[in-house]
Amino acid sequence: MGKINFYKYKFEHITNIKLRLYKFQYIKIKKNMNQDYIVPDNWCIIEEGFEKDRVMQSESLFSLGNGAMGQRTTFEEQYSGKTFQGSYIGGVYYPDKTKVGWWKNGYPEYFAKVLNAPSWIGINVTINGEALDLNTCRAVRDFKRVLNMKEGVYTRSFVATLPNGVEVQVKATRFLSLQYDEVGVIRYEVTPLSEKATITFESYLDSSIENHDTNWEEKFWNTLEVKHNQKQGFIVAETKKTAFRVCTFMENRLDVNGTISGIQKVNQKDNYIGFVYESSVGKNQTARFEKYAGYVTSFNHPKEKLIAETEQVLAKVVDLGFDQLLKKQQEDWASVWEMADITIEGDVKAQQAIRFNIFQLNQTYSGKDPRLNIGPKGFTGEKYGGSTYWDTEAYCLPFYMATKNAEVARNLLKYRYNQLGKAIENAEKLGFKNGAALYPMVTMNGEECHNEWEITFEEIHRNGAIAFAIFNYERYTGDFSYIPEMGLEVLIGIARFWQQRATFSKEKNKYVILGVTGPNEYENNVNNNFYTNYIAQWCIKYAKECLDKVKATHGNDFERVWKKTNLSENEIEQWLAVAENMYYPYSEALGIYLQQDGFLDKELKAVAELDKKERPINQHWSWDRILRSPYIKQADTLQGFYFFEDHFTAEELEKHFDFYEPYTVHESSLSPCVHSILAASLGRMEQAYTFYLRTSRLDLDDYNKEVHEGLHITSMAGTWMSIVEGFGGLRVKDDTLHFTPRLPKQWRTFSFKINFRGQILKVLVSQTEIVLSLRDTSLKVNINGKDVVVEAGKETKVTI
Numbered sequence: 001m002g003k004i005n006f007y008k009y010k011f012e013h014i015t016n017i018k019l020r021l022y023k024f025q026y027i028k029i030k031k032n033m034n035q036d037y038i039v040p041d042n043w044c045i046i047e048e049g050f051e052k053d054r055v056m057q058s059e060s061l062f063s064l065g066n067g068a069m070g071q072r073t074t075f076e077e078q079y080s081g082k083t084f085q086g087s088y089i090g091g092v093y094y095p096d097k098t099k100v101g102w103w104k105n106g107y108p109e110y111f112a113k114v115l116n117a118p119s120w121i122g123i124n125v126t127i128n129g130e131a132l133d134l135n136t137c138r139a140v141r142d143f144k145r146v147l148n149m150k151e152g153v154y155t156r157s158f159v160a161t162l163p164n165g166v167e168v169q170v171k172a173t174r175f176l177s178l179q180y181d182e183v184g185v186i187r188y189e190v191t192p193l194s195e196k197a198t199i200t201f202e203s204y205l206d207s208s209i210e211n212h213d214t215n216w217e218e219k220f221w222n223t224l225e226v227k228h229n230q231k232q233g234f235i236v237a238e239t240k241k242t243a244f245r246v247c248t249f250m251e252n253r254l255d256v257n258g259t260i261s262g263i264q265k266v267n268q269k270d271n272y273i274g275f276v277y278e279s280s281v282g283k284n285q286t287a288r289f290e291k292y293a294g295y296v297t298s299f300n301h302p303k304e305k306l307i308a309e310t311e312q313v314l315a316k317v318v319d320l321g322f323d324q325l326l327k328k329q330q331e332d333w334a335s336v337w338e339m340a341d342i343t344i345e346g347d348v349k350a351q352q353a354i355r356f357n358i359f360q361l362n363q364t365y366s367g368k369d370p371r372l373n374i375g376p377k378g379f380t381g382e383k384y385g386g387s388t389y390w391d392t393e394a395y396c397l398p399f400y401m402a403t404k405n406a407e408v409a410r411n412l413l414k415y416r417y418n419q420l421g422k423a424i425e426n427a428e429k430l431g432f433k434n435g436a437a438l439y440p441m442v443t444m445n446g447e448e449c450h451n452e453w454e455i456t457f458e459e460i461h462r463n464g465a466i467a468f469a470i471f472n473y474e475r476y477t478g479d480f481s482y483i484p485e486m487g488l489e490v491l492i493g494i495a496r497f498w499q500q501r502a503t504f505s506k507e508k509n510k511y512v513i514l515g516v517t518g519p520n521e522y523e524n525n526v527n528n529n530f531y532t533n534y535i536a537q538w539c540i541k542y543a544k545e546c547l548d549k550v551k552a553t554h555g556n557d558f559e560r561v562w563k564k565t566n567l568s569e570n571e572i573e574q575w576l577a578v579a580e581n582m583y584y585p586y587s588e589a590l591g592i593y594l595q596q597d598g599f600l601d602k603e604l605k606a607v608a609e610l611d612k613k614e615r616p617i618n619q620h621w622s623w624d625r626i627l628r629s630p631y632i633k634q635a636d637t638l639q640g641f642y643f644f645e646d647h648f649t650a651e652e653l654e655k656h657f658d659f660y661e662p663y664t665v666h667e668s669s670l671s672p673c674v675h676s677i678l679a680a681s682l683g684r685m686e687q688a689y690t691f692y693l694r695t696s697r698l699d700l701d702d703y704n705k706e707v708h709e710g711l712h713i714t715s716m717a718g719t720w721m722s723i724v725e726g727f728g729g730l731r732v733k734d735d736t737l738h739f740t741p742r743l744p745k746q747w748r749t750f751s752f753k754i755n756f757r758g759q760i761l762k763v764l765v766s767q768t769e770i771v772l773s774l775r776d777t778s779l780k781v782n783i784n785g786k787d788v789v790v791e792a793g794k795e796t797k798v799t800i
Contacts, residue, residue, distance in 0.1 A: 038700050040348040043150045045356060045700070050134060050143035050158065056084050056708035061699060062147045062154055063380040063711065064174065067366030068181035069117075069295055070379020072710075073145075073154055076123040076172055076188055081135035084212060084708065087117045088379045088386065090372045091299050092244045093444045094211075094220045098451040106429040111451045112444040114375060114386025115220050118207035118237055118248040120293035121174075123188055124274075126200045130164040132190075137162055149359040152178065152333040153326065159193065167194040176294075177325060178332040181366075183317050185325055186291040196282050201289045202267065203252045204274035207237045212382055223271045227307065231263070232314055233273045234307050245298040247306035251314050253290045256281055290322050299371075336362050339753055339760070340403040342723055346748035353696035354723060357716035361399060364713050367408025373415050374714055381710020387442045387449065388415075390462040391714035393469035394639075395670060398476070399717040402724065402754040406477040413473055416466055417486035422446025424493060430457065432500050435565055437493025439466050454524040458517040460501065463494050464535030468643055471542055475732050478757050484550045484557035488543075492565050495543035495575050498536040502578045510583035518596065520636035521668070522618075522626050526596040528585050531640040538644065540579035544572060592659050595637050602630040606662040616667045616704070632664040634671035635678075642674050645681070646733070654682055669698055673718025673726075680726035680742050689744040692722045724752055728763060738782040741765040741800055761790070765800075772796045 037054060038061065039046035047058055062073040072086040095110035125132040134140055143158040157171040169191040176184045190199055207223045224245070225236040231251055238245045254261040254277040265276035281287045296310045317325060340358050344351040364378035374396050375386035392412060401409040416423075416439065423437035426448045430438065440448035441455050441462050450456045470487045474480055483491075502511040513536060518529035551558040561567075585594035594600065614620045617631060635642065637660055641653050648656075657678055666672050676691035694703060696719040699711045724730050727750065729740030737756055743749075743765055751764035759779055764771040770783060772790045779790045783798045790796045 036701075038352075040352055042348060042351050043148065043355065045145075045147040045149065045352070047145040048143070050140040052081050052135065055079070056082060057702060058145060059084055059086075060380050060707050060710050062145055063360070063363070063378075064152075064154055064176045064184075065360075065363030065379040066176040066178050066181045067362075067364065067368060067372075069176065069184075070363060071121065071176070071184075072380060073156075073174070074121065075134065075156075076121055076174075076186060077125045077132045077134075077170075078122075079135055080133050084381070085116070085119060085209075086212070086381060086710075087119055087121070087209075088114050089117050089244075089246065089295055089297060089299075090369070090379075091444075092117065092239060092246065092297065093242060093386065094239055095241055095449065096218070096220075106431075106457065107453065108447070108449045108451060108456060110449055112387050112442070112447075112449040113211060113220075114382060115239060116209050116211045116382065117246060117295065118205060118209055118221065118235055120184070120205050120248050120250055120291075120295075121186065122204045122206060123186070123289065123291060124202040124204070125188075125190065126202075127162055127166050127168055127190070127192070127197050128164055129198075130162045130166065132160065132162065132168070132170070134158070134160060138165075149355050150333065150337065151330045152176075152359075152363075153329065161194075165194070166192065166197055168192050168197070173326075175326070175329050176363075177317070177329060178336075178366075179328050180313070180317055180325070181368075182296050182313055183292060183294040183325075185317075185322055186289075186293070187322050188289045188291070189286050190281070190289075191286045192281055192283050194283070196280065198278065199281050199287050200276060200278045201252075201254060201287075202274045202276045203250060203289070203291050204267070204272060205233055205235045205248050205250055205293070206272050207235045207248065208271035225307075226268055226270070226273050228266060228268070228273055228275070232311065233275060234310060235271070235273060236306055243298075245303045245306060247296045247310045248293070249296065249310045249314060250275075250291055250293040251318055252277065252292075253318075254279060255288045255290075257285060292318050339755065342720070342750065342752045344747055344750045347744075347746045349697065350693065350747065353693070353700060354719060356700060357696055357719040358403075360711055360713055361396075361716050361720075365396075365400070367400060367404050367411055370411035370414045370418070373412065376712065376714045377710035378713035380713070383709045384442070387444050389442060389714065390439075390465040391670065391717075393465040395673070395714055395721070396717040397469050397472060398725070399720045401473065401476050402756070403720075405755060405758075406473075406479055409473055409477065410479070410482060413470060413482055414486065416469075417490055419443070419446030420490055420493060427493075427497055432497060434496060434500075434571075435493055436496035436500050437463070437490070438497050439463050439494075454517050455521070458515060458525060459521070460497075460516055461518060461529070461532045461535055463497055464532070464539055467491055467494050467539045467542060468535070476756070478735060480549070480553075483546050484554035484561075488546055488550055488557070488561050489565060491539070491543040491546055492561070492567060495540045496571075498539055499575045499578050502536065502582070505583065508583050509581075511578045511581050512583045518636045519634055519639050520595065520632045522629070522631055522633045522665075523596060523636075524627060526598075528583055529596045530584055530593045530637050531595075533582050533584055534640045534644070537579045537582040540575045544576065547572070590655075590659065592656050593637060595632070595660070599630070602628070604630050604663070607631065607665055608662065615665070617665060618667055630663045632660060634666065634668035635664070635674040636660075638664075638678060639674060642678060650682070653678065657682060666694065667704075669695070669704070669712035669715035670718060672698075673715065673722045676722040677726040680722075681729070681740075683742065685742055685744055688722075688726055688742075689746060692719070692726070692744075695719050695722055723750065724754070728752065728765065730754070733782075736780060736782055736787075737761070739763065739770065740784055741770045743767055768799060770798050770800055772798075 059072040074085045096113045138161040145156045153175045161167045171189045173187040221237045223237045227234045235248045256279045263275045267274040301309045342354045365374045373388040376384040423439045427436045427438040442450035505512045514527045672691040672695035676688045679688035731738040749766045773795045
């Protein structure tokens with residue numbers, strides 16, 4: 001059999017069985033989603049019943065944040081069982097020395113780590129001299145956690161019988177203030193049920209904290225000062241190397257039937273300060289303990305004035321009191337939801353999931369500070385170091401553009417502009433010249449700090465995501481001003497990199513890009529990854545397009561940038577020579593672009609044919625076996641079809657989707673959302689819905705069995721995209737919003753709002769119609785190819 005005919009046979013064989021394989025994959029996905037202890041609810045994440053083996057999972061799922069800081073919801077009282085205490089501060093990190101047995105030129109010297117910060121949540125409780133510890137209690141009943149996403153408040157309640165026989169009821173309420181983002185508040189209530197009891201509370205701060213993921217078992221903090229006054233406690237600590245200084249603080253209040261108890265004892269050590277309060281509490285009476293605590297940092301205040309600044313913060317919030325702070329918290333979250341909410345009728349699990357994703361995104365990044373960005377785990381764990389990845393530009397930017405305002409999204413782009421100098425340094429370390437810029441795969445301050453060579457040196461497609469985000473921002477917001485002010489310099493640096501990174505192949509008479517890793521990290525050191533080559537070509541062409549536009553419309557900025565970058569017409573011609581003659585691996589027999597050279601040489605066995613005991617393959621196979629397999633970790637060629645769908649026909653998308661999806665194992669959290677959007681655009685709603693559930697309930701159902709490590713924050717933005725871009729069919733073409741709505745059969749309706757160029761548009765989709773409304777001036781949109789004018793103050797209904 002000839003080679004072409006053999007490939008045809010393989011393609012036809014795959015095509016004939018693809019529906020059976022898809023169906024098999026759906027069943028497998030649903031069977032694997034077997035964590036079922038989270039109670040379905042429209043607005044809350046609820047856990048009922050105390051199980052020791054899921055404590056760490058719940059610490060992740062119920063995590064709290066306010067954009068400036070965040071924490072896993074470890075118990076306030078001591079717990080001697082397995083737990084993962086984690087509190088984190090935005091922008092505070094440590095350059096942990098990379099632990100490898102070899103070194104290469106250009107290899108990062110450190111891996112940046114988000115630091116587990118000094119802890120302020122601890123409240124040790126003893127009752128008649130016995131410590132309250134759920135791990136040692138005789139019995140625990142009526143245990144319940146509730147994360148009220150509507151209000152941004154976490155509660156935990158239970159009835160416990162201590163080893164000494166005393167039975168108590170406990171309710172803890174906690175939130176991190178959105179308005180006063182340096183402050184968190186706890187109300188901890190204990191009610192003796194069996195008898196009168198003497199209850200002691202020791203509220204403490206502790207800076208003897210270690211990261212769970214340190215390479216060298218190193219302490220990252222130096223405690224500089226432990227101090228207290230008559231009612232407030234402070235620990236001032238500083239990070240090693242990076243010298244971030246943090247004042248961790250607290251003030252407490254104990255109220256029993258209106259009687260306020262003062263501090264009875266102070267326990268102070270080198271890294272610890274605890275205030276002890278004690279009261280006799282009658283049977284069925286409640287001891288209410290309140291704690292106001294948090295962080296004031298040198299990120300925002302002078303180092304030498306941290307305690308003084310903290311005293312001012314405490315004076316303000318303690319004067320307001322718990323109830324007023326709670327009311328403000330409820331109001332602030334109501335404002336967030338007014339813009340960001342997505343409603344789903346007829347599917348409680350889907351509704352709960354999308355709100356959970358939106359909630360966590362808003363807890364992680366508020367957009368107030370352009371020095372901050374979005375780590376893959378946010379404030380919920382330490383995996384991936386809390387650093388910035390290309391996830392922000394590829395997945396998160398659309399969410400923040402549409403649910404906040406243009407300034408918030410602009411701050412994400414400004415973050416990269418501010419690090420352009422470091423991107424140029426990163427490229428220089430690898431041998432590139434003349435201002436070529438390679439943005440890091442992982443970073444805190446612009447330096448590359450990823451410690452896997454196949455990522456650090458080869459996953460260069462991340463540069464393309466930076467450029468695409470600039471394009472995506474300008475396309476959506478209509479704000480071109482970012483490009484002449486900042487973006488053009490970024491695009492020039494990226495274009496220079498791609499021109500230098502490409503190699504001219506005499507054999508192919510084309511430019512090739514060798515030795516790369518595409519979005520599919522289950523392929524390393526490949527030649528001519530389609531997605532990488534395609535986005536490289538696009539970046540160069542887009543940079544030239546922006547140069548021409550800036551020259552025509554912003555002459556002064558053009559002259560400034562031209563001189564600053566030492567650009568020349570001859571250099572631009574070199575760029576374009578690469579772009580216009582780029583090589584793409586392609587199979588004439590199959591009529592598809594190949595993921596990379598040699599992809600068809602692999603044993604093309606579909607994922608559905610694998611033994612389920614071998615899944616996920618990254619936990620069961622050797623790396624050698626994975627690299628030789630055809631299996632795709634996440635959208636790769638299809639990532640290009642997602643970004644550049646208007647460059648391809650629907651028939652081309654279908655053909656590529658049908659070929660690549662059966663080989664995709666979706667072992668990246670970023671994979672299902674792209675496939676859901678593409679499946680929806682192809683009208684394959686059952687498949688789109690299945691992928692939506694997988695991405696939206698990834699953590700709630702613990703699909704990857706790793707939620708104890710933290711949540712998948714950046715992929716949560718992909719969940720939003722699955723609904724708005726997938727089921728809503730939102731696109732921006734020629735400065736106009738386009739919708740091609742499609743409703744999963746499991747839903748009666750769904751609705752969302754978007755901020756499009758200052759106008760808030762509400763979109764509701766049912767089985768029969770799409771309803772649009774806005775408050776301000778009229779807006780022209782396109783529904784299924786037909787222009788429609790939405791008038792202010794009126795509902796516009798279009799039959800679908």
